[in-house]
Amino acid sequence: MVLADSLALGLAAAATPINLVYCLTGALLGTLIGVLPGIGPVATIAMLLPVTFKLEPLSALIMLSGIYYGAQYGGSTTAILMKLPGEASSVVTALDGYEMARRGRAGPALAVAALGSFFAGCVATLLIAVFAVPLGDLALRFGPAEYFSLMALGLVAAVVLARGSVLKALAMVVLGLLLGLVGTDVNTGFVRYTFGIAELSDGIGFVVVAMGMFGIAEILLNLEQRQIREQATATVGRLWPTRGDLRAAWKPTLRGTLLGSVLGILPGGGAILASFAAYTLEKRLAKDPGRFGKGAIEGVAAPESANNAGAQTSFIPLLTLGIPSNPVMALMVGAMTIHGIAPGPQVMTEQPTLFWGLIASMWLGNLMLVVLNLPLVGVWVKLLSVPYRLLYPAILLFCCVGVYSLNYNAVDVVLTAVFGLFGVVLIKLGCEPAPLVLAFVLGPMMEENLRRAMTLSRGDATVFLTSPISAGLLVATALMLLLIVAPQFRRMRRDAFAE
Amino acid sequence: MTRRQDVAAGAIFVAFGIAALGVGWNYPTGSATRMGPGYFPMLLAAVLIGFGIAVALAGLRNRAIPFERMALRPAAAIMGAALAFSVLLPLAGLVPASAAVVAIGSLGYRESRPVEVLLSALLLSAFNAALFVWGLGLTINLFW
Amino acid sequence: MQIKYIRGWAMSLAAGAALLGLAAAAQAQEFPAKPVKFVVWTAPGGSIDVLSRLIAEKLSQRWKQPVVVENKPGASGILASEYVARAPADGLTLLVTINTTHINNPVLQSKLSYDPVKDFEPVSQLAIGSVTLIAPANHPANNVAEFVALAKKKGGGVNYGSWGVGSSAHLFGELLRQKTGLDLNHIAYKGEMPAITDMLGGRLDVTFAGGGTTRAQLAGGKIKVLGITGPRRISALPNVATFAEQGFPGFELAGWVAVYAPAKTSKGIVRKISADLAEVVHSQDVQSRMVENGFEPVGGTPEQFATLYRDEFPKWAELIKASGAKVE
Numbered sequence: 027m028v029l030a031d032s033l034a035l036g037l038a039a040a041a042t043p044i045n046l047v048y049c050l051t052g053a054l055l056g057t058l059i060g061v062l063p064g065i066g067p068v069a070t071i072a073m074l075l076p077v078t079f080k081l082e083p084l085s086a087l088i089m090l091s092g093i094y095y096g097a098q099y100g101g102s103t104t105a106i107l108m109k110l111p112g113e114a115s116s117v118v119t120a121l122d123g124y125e126m127a128r129r130g131r132a133g134p135a136l137a138v139a140a141l142g143s144f145f146a147g148c149v150a151t152l153l154i155a156v157f158a159v160p161l162g163d164l165a166l167r168f169g170p171a172e173y174f175s176l177m178a179l180g181l182v183a184a185v186v187l188a189r190g191s192v193l194k195a196l197a198m199v200v201l202g203l204l205l206g207l208v209g210t211d212v213n214t215g216f217v218r219y220t221f222g223i224a225e226l227s228d229g230i231g232f233v234v235v236a237m238g239m240f241g242i243a244e245i246l247l248n249l250e251q252r253q254i255r256e257q258a259t260a261t262v263g264r265l266w267p268t269r270g271d272l273r274a275a276w277k278p279t280l281r282g283t284l285l286g287s288v289l290g291i292l293p294g295g296g297a298i299l300a301s302f303a304a305y306t307l308e309k310r311l312a313k314d315p316g317r318f319g320k321g322a323i324e325g326v327a328a329p330e331s332a333n334n335a336g337a338q339t340s341f342i343p344l345l346t347l348g349i350p351s352n353p354v355m356a357l358m359v360g361a362m363t364i365h366g367i368a369p370g371p372q373v374m375t376e377q378p379t380l381f382w383g384l385i386a387s388m389w390l391g392n393l394m395l396v397v398l399n400l401p402l403v404g405v406w407v408k409l410l411s412v413p414y415r416l417l418y419p420a421i422l423l424f425c426c427v428g429v430y431s432l433n434y435n436a437v438d439v440v441l442t443a444v445f446g447l448f449g450v451v452l453i454k455l456g457c458e459p460a461p462l463v464l465a466f467v468l469g470p471m472m473e474e475n476l477r478r479a480m481t482l483s484r485g486d487a488t489v490f491l492t493s494p495i496s497a498g499l500l501v502a503t504a505l506m507l508l509l510i511v512a513p514q515f516r517r518m519r520r521d522a523f524a525e
Numbered sequence: 526m527t528r529r530q531d532v533a534a535g536a537i538f539v540a541f542g543i544a545a546l547g548v549g550w551n552y553p554t555g556s557a558t559r560m561g562p563g564y565f566p567m568l569l570a571a572v573l574i575g576f577g578i579a580v581a582l583a584g585l586r587n588r589a590i591p592f593e594r595m596a597l598r599p600a601a602a603i604m605g606a607a608l609a610f611s612v613l614l615p616l617a618g619l620v621p622a623s624a625a626v627v628a629i630g631s632l633g634y635r636e637s638r639p640v641e642v643l644l645s646a647l648l649l650s651a652f653n654a655a656l657f658v659w660g661l662g663l664t665i666n667l668f669w
Numbered sequence: 670m671q672i673k674y675i676r677g678w679a680m681s682l683a684a685g686a687a688l689l690g691l692a693a694a695a696q697a698q699e700f701p702a703k704p705v706k707f708v709v710w711t712a713p714g715g716s717i718d719v720l721s722r723l724i725a726e727k728l729s730q731r732w733k734q735p736v737v738v739e740n741k742p743g744a745s746g747i748l749a750s751e752y753v754a755r756a757p758a759d760g761l762t763l764l765v766t767i768n769t770t771h772i773n774n775p776v777l778q779s780k781l782s783y784d785p786v787k788d789f790e791p792v793s794q795l796a797i798g799s800v801t802l803i804a805p806a807n808h809p810a811n812n813v814a815e816f817v818a819l820a821k822k823k824g825g826g827v828n829y830g831s832w833g834v835g836s837s838a839h840l841f842g843e844l845l846r847q848k849t850g851l852d853l854n855h856i857a858y859k860g861e862m863p864a865i866t867d868m869l870g871g872r873l874d875v876t877f878a879g880g881g882t883t884r885a886q887l888a889g890g891k892i893k894v895l896g897i898t899g900p901r902r903i904s905a906l907p908n909v910a911t912f913a914e915q916g917f918p919g920f921e922l923a924g925w926v927a928v929y930a931p932a933k934t935s936k937g938i939v940r941k942i943s944a945d946l947a948e949v950v951h952s953q954d955v956q957s958r959m960v961e962n963g964f965e966p967v968g969g970t971p972e973q974f975a976t977l978y979r980d981e982f983p984k985w986a987e988l989i990k991a992s993g994a995k996v997e
């Protein structure tokens with residue numbers, strides 16, 4: 027009953043006309059920057075911070091968080107339509123979402139993404155309202171050893187992302203890990219593999235790699251094919267998902283929401299894993315995993331609901347511990363301190379209107395976003411009927427400006443093109459880029475946490491097994507590796523006998 | 526020997542591994558308990574070389590799958606567009622750089638039509654200016 | 670004749686100089702005629718970034734010209750510093766930075782792509798920021814001395830966190846190790862928050878944190894403060910005694926936030942910017958927001974800042990050397 031009262035209080039605070047306007051503004055702006063490749067919620071929220079100085083604290087937080095989850099909705103749009111993931115969380119959506127679009131099913135893909143995100147947003151918001159405090163403690167249980175084991179599990183999952191040869195996927199994972207090492211080593215401050223280019227000293231940007239290997243590579247491949255035979259831009263097909271689509275998508279949505287909610291709480295990069303983990307899980311559970319990567323609707327529903335759930339639950343460590351779990355949450359801390367609010371557990375008791383108002387606004391914002399995004403599906407799909415010769419230079423231009431705007435760094439733009447070419451080479455050699463991109467994200471975190479764990483334990487490697495969470499994750503990693511490698515060995519033996 | 530996909534892929538992996546090993550040779554490796562910045566790279570480079578050799582060997586044993594050559598025209602156009610953007614932006618501003626990306630990028634497709642390209646270069650650079658600089662408030666000069 | 674001639678020259682020279690001075694004053698008066706750019710090298714949302722945006726907002730109201738913050742992160746500020754050093758000396762491109770780019774980098778790195786003194790015109794020291802040593806709320810020690818005594822009695826090592834190799838947290842940690850002989854084990858993180866998380870999770874014994882973060886975490890009741898570095902107590906944490914007060918000298922240096930213009934920017938413009946910055950920094954609401962974020966507002970003249978820089982540089986260099994921190 028206390029909960030109902032609190033929620034009513036929050037709803038009353040969030041549903042004032044002025045706050046609804048800020049919520050809508052945030053959600054709209056978030057959708058826009060989510061759709062644009064490159065430019066993300068961090069830069070946008072930072073630019074809007076001064077504007078929020080003049081607002082009521084609750085209005086400010088409502089608008090800023092609206093930008094954040096609005097970007098999650100918008101991010102899937104370009105991933106599905108153009109294979110352009112603007113954020114780590116929409117990389118996986120690009121795999122099957124784009125294939126659906128190519129098969130004339132962009133409409134259902136976008137609709138399922140929006141509906142899945144909405145469902146996940148509602149569930150995660152409820153989770154925050156009910157279990158924020160106990161869930162916050164989970165964030166503290168994860169130290170370097172636990173994160174290392176989680177990353178190890180993520181890397182093995184990366185192999186599952188690709189179709190075809192496991193050996194090549196493994197090699198791509200290792201190559202991705204190596205590329206992730208470029209830049210300054212956190213543990214010692216040592217600069218590695220930068221070839222004296224100062225722009226590389228903070229590493230190669232994720233957007234550079236993902237945009238190059240997915241978006242730019244796709245443009246190159248499309249251009250090549252069209253040199254040979256002119257083909258119409260993807261057929262538009264039906265706008266809405268069929269009953270069969272929905273039946274196929276609801277269970278993945280549910281599982282994705284759960285996975286995303288849990289992983290989103292972890293401040294050390296858990297949220298990045300959410301969408302990958304959800305995809306891998308679905309591929310493992312599917313009766314015919316062969317459909318994945320060829321436009322399976324489960325491959326859109328699961329990661330999209332996972333990343334939105336994760337985006338919501340990443341507020342938990344901030345609200346219950348005062349710990350920002352990602353750069354966007356760090357900006358929220360900035361916005362709160364500017365208004366004289368110290369983020370942390372005391373916010374709930376000292377400023378209940380602010381706390382519950384923010385939570386209620388998340389639900390309202392998600393509702394607005396789904397209402398907004400469903401009609402937009404038709405507009406986006408229309409975009410695909412623009413002749414490709416006009417469409418691709420525009421995509422290219424948006425990529426250039428988007429990448430540049432990340433660090434105001436021209437080197438990044440050229441690097442993106444280089445990764446585009448490299449991506450095409452790899453694809454032609456039968457090596458899919460997805461495992462490389464995931465390993466690229468996980469690699470630096472994995473090394474950082476491995477070495478930190480070893481320094482903390484003063485060289486005692488048993489920490490990875492004495493922590494129950496870490497040990498559990500490592501067992502899961504080993505089992506998963508076995509599941510992947512065993513069929514390969516069986517095949518090899520069969521081949522050997524056949525010869 | 527025909528153009529075998531897996532052999533080429535394996536060669537690329539080995540090349541990257543050797544390059545990583547060579548460049549990182551002098552990075553301090555430390556010990557397993559207090560790992561230096563060179564520990565992880567050396568380990569990964571060695572594993573990558575191993576995988577590369579395995580991929581190549583498997584490619585030699587299995588049925589040969591040839592790979593397609595890369596088309597040069599699109600690759601050159603995209604690379605040229607990115608280079609032009611990064612050179613022109615600081616010198617000439619966003620509008621000329623945007624127009625250059627559209628114009629050079631369009632060369633990658635044989636059936637691009639000059640009039641259309643010109644129009645879309647104009648339209649897109651104006652739209653870009655409006656969206657990014659006025660709309661989203663990025664601090665980029667429009668013209669020099 | 671001769672004298673008259675000379676006097677004539679002198680007079681015209683004087684007139685010319687006065688005219689030039691007037692022109693410079695006029696130029697400074699109407700400054701800025703175009704939008705001004707604050708180049709910040711921390712990622713959006715960092716405390717320096719937020720502070721810059723706060724001040725930029727106030728300046729743009731004063732100047733009736735947009736003042737925009739441009740984030741140019743990377744390489745401990747080397748990219749941003751080099752960028753401003755090469756920018757036109759018209760006062761329209763300014764670097765907002767902390768001591769890292771102008772003290773730590775020159776001391777730690779053998780070759781630097783900019784000269785911290787020759788390439789810049791100091792404009793204003795905006796604020797100083799001290800670093801605190803914090804522990805979980807249930808830690809038995811209540812100050813630095815108790816912490817040191819307990820750690821010595823307990824034996825074994827103590828793990829402490831910092832936000833990076835060569836950061837002031839790391840420097841002070843190493844200094845503490847040398848002064849006390851404690852077995853302090855340095856663990857580097859990418860920011861202060863991940864280190865605090867690990868401390869709350871029981872994996873670190875203590876960690877360093879900025880004043881603003883400490884104030885916020887104190888409100889949450891999960892931490893306690895053992896001591897603060899710097900020359901004196903800070904307004905954000907008036908009850909926290911400095912290391913020196915507690916009998917640990919050598920920790921008196923405080924980090925600072927300052928504004929630099931490219932070298933050869935006209936004196937008039939530098940003076941104008943500096944004066945306006947000082948007024949903004951001393952305005953009521955900016956001051957209170959700075960204090961809440963753990964900064965002590967300064968806002969002095971270019972000369973004061975230049976003098977302070979000359980005084981402090983050798984002290985920092987000594988601290989960095991004493992700590993044994995190295996960047997390869």
